[in-house]
Amino acid sequence: MSRLRLAQVAIGNLRDVSLEVADGEVVCLSGASGSGKSRLLRATADLEPHEGDVFIGQDEQGSMPGHAWRRRVMLVPADSQWWFDDVGAHFPSRARETVPECLGLGPDVMQWPVGRLSSGERQRLALWRALSMAPEALLLDEPTANLDDTMTRAVEDWLLEETRNRSLAVLWVAHDRSQIGRVARRHYRIHGSVLELADGSD
Amino acid sequence: MEVIDLAWWKLVLAALLILALAGVSLLARLGITRSLLVASARTGIQLTLIGLVLEALFASGRLYWVALLATVMLLVAGREVMARQQRRLRGPWAFGLGTGAMFVSSFSVTILALTVVIGPSPWYEPQYSIPLLGMMLGNTMTGVALSLDRLNDAVWRQRAVIENRLMLGQPWREAVEDIRRDAMRSGMMPSINAMAAAGIVSLPGMMTGQILAGSPPSVAVKYQILVMLIITAGTGFGALMAVSWGSRRLFDERERLRLERLVKTSG
Structure with a gap:
């Protein structure tokens, strides 16, 4: 069953983007910088005006208010923002008790002031923040860009496990070919104004 | 008492x-x-002209002249609010x-004060309505512009924070609630500070003028209290409306942040 479906989406230079991501599946997206990967994710999260239809399950994007859509189809940007003083204030209360072990951060990180977080820690916590909102689809924009190799592997494994356990549909923007090989069976590449299937089958 | x-x-x-x-x-x-x-010259010229206008207006006392002057004052204040925003x-x-x-805000509060509180007859008596509206508009203008x-x-x-909050599924109102609160506060602060300092740090201009013009201080004080209260109410409601309409306009029907609706003004 397909969970997240894009049908003839057009934004910026991109035209006719159609793809499907099933429950518990990771689909990777790559392309040169400036090719419109991030904007495609923004269109999918309905943060920018665009053409075409996007569905989560049977529900079309326009059939619900913007915030309700984004609660189900959640984008984690490459550069996450933290606006409260303490880390914990950004999380729903149940997520404050536990921090996944593989993130390499103890539960006391929730009491830290935001300024104490490194960029890699912010990135990992942004993933946990998004997951703790219980979305149905995740749009990840280079989720491991600021992490070293060991941590990248740990985060990949954790994300794949969560994807399976929560039956998430994950659209993952990545540029590292070996990472794409590790996390996804299907991989689309942006070429000019179209999306083409680079690996896997439809 | 003779006025000099x-x-x-x-x-x-x-x-x-x-x-x-x-x-x-x-x-x-x-x-x-x-x-x-330039500002000094403007003060001299503008006030001289308005003095002539008011003399004529007081002599005629017609509602439509009062309404016309009130409209002109409103439009000028509207232009000024627009000019005072760095991004609009x-x-x-x-x-x-x-x-x-x-x-x-200013028209309804002024009319309320005229009809219910002061009660001149007719209610639009220019001697009361125009100065009152002028003070209301002047202060509301500052509040709304700020x-x-x-x-x-x-x-x-x-913008990055607001968008990240939207990404996490927050409704637009929640994503800008801190900003709306700050904006309201900065619009209200001048009136609140003026009320807190009135009589101790500063003698408000209107009361001073009335006393200079020969009114007993006890009467002047009552008018000043009235004016400060309605100014604060008018400024508060004006800022509240401006902030809620303005923030609504920064988002579209899909609750997307639409920054291209803002332009930077020079100066």
């Missing part, structure tokens, strides 16, 4: 002080000489929004 009229040449003496200040600021390269002189909404929105907020300027500037600076 001021001869025009005596005002020239006061103007000489400004010229002296202008000379000093020119020598010290403060860079405000020009605006100081594109197109007619910037003018319409500030003017609308000022119209609803809060809109703060709102637009803060949304512009914190």
Whole structure:
């Protein structure tokens, strides 16, 4: 069953983007910088005006208010923002008790002031923040860009496990070919104004 | 009690002080000489003209003349609100929004004060209505301009935060709630500070004027209290409307942040 479906989406230079991501599946997206990967994710999260239809399950994007859509189809940007003083204030209360072990951060990180977080820690916590909102689809924009190799592997494994356990549909923007090989069976590449299937089958 | 009229040449003496200040600021390269002189000249000319207008208006006392002057005052205030925002909404929105907020708040509060509290007859008696509306508009204008300027500037600076909050599924109202609160506060602060300092730190201008013109201080004080209360109420409601309409306009029907609806104004 397909969970997240894009049908003839057009934004910026991109035209006719159609793809499907099933429950518990990771689909990777790559392309040169400036090719419109991030904007495609923004269109999918309905943060920018665009053409075409996007569905989560049977529900079309326009059939619900913007915030309700984004609660189900959640984008984690490459550069996450933290606006409260303490880390914990950004999380729903149940997520404050536990921090996944593989993130390499103890539960006391929730009491830290935001300024104490490194960029890699912010990135990992942004993933946990998004997951703790219980979305149905995740749009990840280079989720491991600021992490070293060991941590990248740990985060990949954790994300794949969560994807399976929560039956998430994950659209993952990545540029590292070996990472794409590790996390996804299907991989689309942006070429000019179209999306083409680079690996896997439809 | 006799009021001492001021001869025009005596005002020239006061103007000489400004010229002296202008000379000093020119020598010290403060860079405000020009605006100081222009503003002083404007004060002189504008107030002289409005004096003539008010004399004529008081003599006629017709509602339509009062309404016409009130409209002109509102439109000028609306233009001023627009000019005071460093980033403002594109197109007619910037003018319409500030003017609308000022119209609803200052006109309704002024009319309420005239009909219910002061009660001149007729209720639009220009001697009461025009000064009252003028003070309302002047203060509401400051409040609305400050809060809109703060709102637009803060949304512009914190766009990444607002968008990240939207990404996490927050409704647009929640994503800008801190900014809206700050914008409201900065619009309200001048009125609140003026009320807190009134009589202790400063003698408010209106009361001072009334006393100079021969009113007993006890009457002047009551009018001043009335004016400060309605000014604060009018400013508060005006800023509230401007901030809620203005922030709504920064998002579209899909609750997307639409920063291209803001333009940067020079100066």
